[in-house]
Amino acid sequence: MKNHHPTNLPRRRFLQAGGALFALGALNTLYSKSALAKAISQALPQFEALRPAQKGILTSAHWGAFEALVEQDRMVDVRPIHDDPHPNALIKMAPHQVHAANRIKYPMVRKSWLEHGPGSSNNLRGCDQWVRVSWEKAIELVSGEISRLQSHYGPSSIYAGSYGWKSTGMLHNCRALLNRLMNLSGGFLSYSGDYSTGAAQVIMSHVVGSMEVYEQQTTWPNVVDNSTLVILWGCNPLTTLKNSWNVPDHVGLEGFAALAKKGTRVICIDPINNPSAKMLNAEWIAPLAYTDSAMILGIAHTLLSEQRHDEKFLQRYTVGFDKFRAYLLGEQDGTPKSAEWAAAICGIEAKQLRQLARDMAENRTMIMAGWGIQRQHHGEQPHWLLVTLAAMLGQIGLPGGGFGFSYHYSSGGSPTAKGGILSGISAGEAPKNSPAPIPVARIADCFANPGKTIDFNGHRVTYPEVKMVYVAGGNPFHHHQDTNNLQQAWRKPETIVVHEPYWTATAKQADIVLPCTTTYERNDLDMGGDYSQLYVFPMHQCVPPQHEARNDFDIFRAIAAKLGVEPAFTEGKDELMWLKSMYDNMKSQARNAGVALPPFDMFWQSNNYIRFPIPQANQQWVRFADFRADPLLNPLGTPSGKIEIFSQTVAKMNYADCPGLPGWLPPYEWHGSPIAEKYPLSLNTAHPENRLHSQLDNTPLREKYAVADREAILIHPQDAAPRGIQSGDVVRAFNDRGQILVGARVTEDIRPGVVRISEGAWYDPLVPGEVGTLCKNGNVNCLTFDIGSSPLAQGNCGHMAQLDIEKYRGTPPKNSAHALPVGA
Ligand SMILES: Nc1nc2c(c(=O)[nH]1)N[C@H]1C(S)=C(S)[C@@H](COP(=O)(O)OP(=O)(O)OC[C@H]3O[C@@H](n4cnc5c(=O)[nH]c(N)nc54)[C@H](O)[C@@H]3O)O[C@H]1N2
Numbered sequence: 038m039k040n041h042h043p044t045n046l047p048r049r050r051f052l053q054a055g056g057a058l059f060a061l062g063a064l065n066t067l068y069s070k071s072a073l074a075k076a077i078s079q080a081l082p083q084f085e086a087l088r089p090a091q092k093g094i095l096t097s098a099h100w101g102a103f104e105a106l107v108e109q110d111r112m113v114d115v116r117p118i119h120d121d122p123h124p125n126a127l128i129k130m131a132p133h134q135v136h137a138a139n140r141i142k143y144p145m146v147r148k149s150w151l152e153h154g155p156g157s158s159n160n161l162r163g164c165d166q167w168v169r170v171s172w173e174k175a176i177e178l179v180s181g182e183i184s185r186l187q188s189h190y191g192p193s194s195i196y197a198g199s200y201g202w203k204s205t206g207m208l209h210n211c212r213a214l215l216n217r218l219m220n221l222s223g224g225f226l227s228y229s230g231d232y233s234t235g236a237a238q239v240i241m242s243h244v245v246g247s248m249e250v251y252e253q254q255t256t257w258p259n260v261v262d263n264s265t266l267v268i269l270w271g272c273n274p275l276t277t278l279k280n281s282w283n284v285p286d287h288v289g290l291e292g293f294a295a296l297a298k299k300g301t302r303v304i305c306i307d308p309i310n311n312p313s314a315k316m317l318n319a320e321w322i323a324p325l326a327y328t329d330s331a332m333i334l335g336i337a338h339t340l341l342s343e344q345r346h347d348e349k350f351l352q353r354y355t356v357g358f359d360k361f362r363a364y365l366l367g368e369q370d371g372t373p374k375s376a377e378w379a380a381a382i383c384g385i386e387a388k389q390l391r392q393l394a395r396d397m398a399e400n401r402t403m404i405m406a407g408w409g410i411q412r413q414h415h416g417e418q419p420h421w422l423l424v425t426l427a428a429m430l431g432q433i434g435l436p437g438g439g440f441g442f443s444y445h446y447s448s449g450g451s452p453t454a455k456g457g458i459l460s461g462i463s464a465g466e467a468p469k470n471s472p473a474p475i476p477v478a479r480i481a482d483c484f485a486n487p488g489k490t491i492d493f494n495g496h497r498v499t500y501p502e503v504k505m506v507y508v509a510g511g512n513p514f515h516h517h518q519d520t521n522n523l524q525q526a527w528r529k530p531e532t533i534v535v536h537e538p539y540w541t542a543t544a545k546q547a548d549i550v551l552p553c554t555t556t557y558e559r560n561d562l563d564m565g566g567d568y569s570q571l572y573v574f575p576m577h578q579c580v581p582p583q584h585e586a587r588n589d590f591d592i593f594r595a596i597a598a599k600l601g602v603e604p605a606f607t608e609g610k611d612e613l614m615w616l617k618s619m620y621d622n623m624k625s626q627a628r629n630a631g632v633a634l635p636p637f638d639m640f641w642q643s644n645n646y647i648r649f650p651i652p653q654a655n656q657q658w659v660r661f662a663d664f665r666a667d668p669l670l671n672p673l674g675t676p677s678g679k680i681e682i683f684s685q686t687v688a689k690m691n692y693a694d695c696p697g698l699p700g701w702l703p704p705y706e707w708h709g710s711p712i713a714e715k716y717p718l719s720l721n722t723a724h725p726e727n728r729l730h731s732q733l734d735n736t737p738l739r740e741k742y743a744v745a746d747r748e749a750i751l752i753h754p755q756d757a758a759p760r761g762i763q764s765g766d767v768v769r770a771f772n773d774r775g776q777i778l779v780g781a782r783v784t785e786d787i788r789p790g791v792v793r794i795s796e797g798a799w800y801d802p803l804v805p806g807e808v809g810t811l812c813k814n815g816n817v818n819c820l821t822f823d824i825g826s827s828p829l830a831q832g833n834c835g836h837m838a839q840l841d842i843e844k845y846r847g848t849p850p851k852n853s854a855h856a857l858p859v860g861a
Pocket residue numbers: 200201202203204209211232233234412508509510511512513515516517518536537538539541553554555556589722723724729730731732796797817818821835836
């Protein structure tokens with residue numbers, strides 16, 4: 038360990054200093070003006086000056102970095118930092134996050150669990166009474182339960198994977214902290230993969246040798262200079278770039294703005310004429326839902342039959358094109374995947390598909406694909422086929438050409454800066470007897486079916502019996518598919534613990550609820566720009582912890598103390614000591630890169646942020662350029678070192694739902710399956726524009742998108758009229774799995790036969806705890822199905838389901854999604 042000189046640290050916490058001008062005051066007391074000026078001038082330009090007023094306290098979130106304005110311990114407003122090229126309205130919700138009416142105020146325990154012990158009346162989860170307990174009691178209950186289960190059943194009985202988007206911050210990362218505690222106290226059942234790219238990240242590893250979806254993209258300046266045609270394939274960056282995993286730099290939005298300004302031709306392939314398409318003046322092509330694989334094949338077949346494909350590229354850089362050619366020509370199944378064949382499936386005319394093929398071949402084409410198309414049954418296929426299509430075009434590794442699967446996410450393509458990188462608090466090492474992780478989207482299946490074995494990417498996974506579920510930083514009652522199935526599976530475990538700032542549906546379904554702080558109530562650090570690593574932001578505490586809320590760190594520390602592992606958990610460091618050690622580590626990396634930074638305490642008290650320089654060479658970086666220049670010297674991480682259009686590894690797994698060659702495999706539910714007779718509409722569950730999943734649903738921003746106080750449903754006039762539905766009506770959306778109330782928005786911006794309900798509305802059951810009950814707020818996952826994309830990736834299929842809708846007659850029940858439960 039490095040020596041952190043903790044005793045020299047200024048320990049003055051903002052709260053003790055009181056008042057929003059603490060930073061300036063602190064600087065004056067600690068450093069002479071000349072010493073400060075010298076340190077800052079050395080660190081320039083990476084130590085960017087804030088706007089001169091400095092009225093607020095600098096902090097940040099998934100939606101951006103900002104100054105919080107605080108009056109008498111209340112956050113009253115925010116201002117974006119002046120470096121943010123595209124600040125968005127989400128940051129304005131920070132005061133509402135802190136002072137939300139549905140904050141959890143105290144530790145609470147479900148009555149039956151408290152009175153009769155673990156596993157008592159689990160069917161009452163979601164409708165039992167709540168009993169307030171002291172923090173001491175709550176910590177005792179949780180640590181007692183961990184000890185009991187560890188000693189009786191071992192680590193596989195505790196599911197503490199806890200998937201979710203928590204908050205930004207390298208220290209107060211509740212998921213890492215939970216895992217850290219669990220690793221120190223015996224181990225736990227975890228997950229692999231994620232809900233975002235469940236299918237694509239697994240198949241891409243076989244096809245191009247990396248997850249691809251989280252890789253840096255050919256940079257924006259290069260795309261703007263060189264691409265003459267941009268295809269947005271199921272991709273809506275204007276919406277999805279608002280938020281990032283770390284603090285967003287919003288450079289991707291600048292990139293798209295530059296494309297628009299230059300007038301680069303853009304084609305948007307999406308059942309919805311999305312905001313990005315409009316901003317970019319794109320040509321809108323709206324295939325039928327879930328048919329992209331067929332559509333891509335029709336384009337590929339055209340390239341082949343018109344000999345517009347790049348044989349040389351395919352030979353030098355790929356394996357398996359011979360097999361793919363045979364598939365395209367229908368040599369084995371007798372079905373050529375012609376434009377006509379594709380047109381019959383995807384609903385786009387053959388003529389238009391052929392024109393698309395010609396346009397792509399004649400231009401410097403960048404295919405930017407989003408991820409909704411892979412959050413589907415057989416979701417492995419679309420991205421595999423897009424790589425294959427790009428390989429046929431032969432522009433992979435050329436300026437402005439090829440494909441990019443992260444332009445819509447966290448500003449992929451924002452040039453990478455040179456400096457230091459903050460690493461977060463570590464989850465530690467899993468003890469040797471820890472169970473193998475389950476695929477993340479199989480949780481309900483796992484809870485309900487202990488002992489069941491499933492296939493997963495060439496392995497077999499057997500579900501253990503889960504007795505305890507521990508959630509911190511996620512919201513499974515919105516994020517998981519088939520909410521009613523989850524509701525049933527949720528009854529199996531004996532104990533469910535949830536850390537939350539708010540009374541979310543998941544918190545309401547717990548046995549023990551522990552109130553935690555929002556980021557604005559604690560100190561932290563984060564990077565800005567997931568791909569660019571451009572900034573380091575301080576996240577200063579803005580207001581005191583609300584009600585009895587505690588930091589996740591302090592909650593876990595208290596549990597660690599009971600379990601006898603506190604010293605290992607904290608490593609003897611408190612909040613500011615942790616931040617200093619993270620900063621110092623980052624600072625020495627920066628120094629090695631030739632970038633000078635001020636000492637931590639000066640940085641911390643300056644209320645300022647760091648912006649690293651971007652080397653000229655990084656401005657024009659091209660993905661796969663190395664590989665293209667020399668495939669032998671710079672092979673891909675695949676068995677062949679090349680792009681695997683055919684994968685022997687995948688073929689050997691012998692999965693009917695994911696063979697060794699990409700292709701069209703009809704999905705579990707779609708307009709072409711028998712279920713469509715009963716449920717003719719296809720569901721689209723795109724990510725919400727004015728929320729991050731379920732986060733911020735309990736803020737006034739909701740007024741922007743809610744219709745009749747429910748989540749909105751977009752309906753084409755052709756689907757609305759026969760059902761007598763008009764904009765503003767309350768609509769019941771339903772299928773055999775569930776039913777929800779939504780508010781109608783009738784629009785021509787959607788393909789007939791498709792309806793859209795964004796993911797993330799808080800689940801609000803009419804009869805809490807009852808399986809199949811009406812959700813009054815419009816949680817779309819009541820309608821989706823819970824099977825894996827295929828045995829290969831076991832990704833979720835959240836973006837797909839058949840359903841019908843009807844106008845709701847009578848007085849709709851009042852929405853109570855954001856109401857407090859009785860007794861809270
Ligand atoms: N049908 C369908 N379903 C989907 C999707 C889809 O497209 N369609 N998308 C999927 C995708 S890609 C994702 S990533 C998931 C997202 O699913 P989640 O990540 O579960 O969604 P969030 O709403 O971000 O939930 C985060 C929760 O963490 C809480 N939280 C925030 N900060 C803290 C903290 O500091 N401490 C604690 N203890 N809690 C905190 C928030 O209040 C919130 O309740 O949803 C998936 N579900």
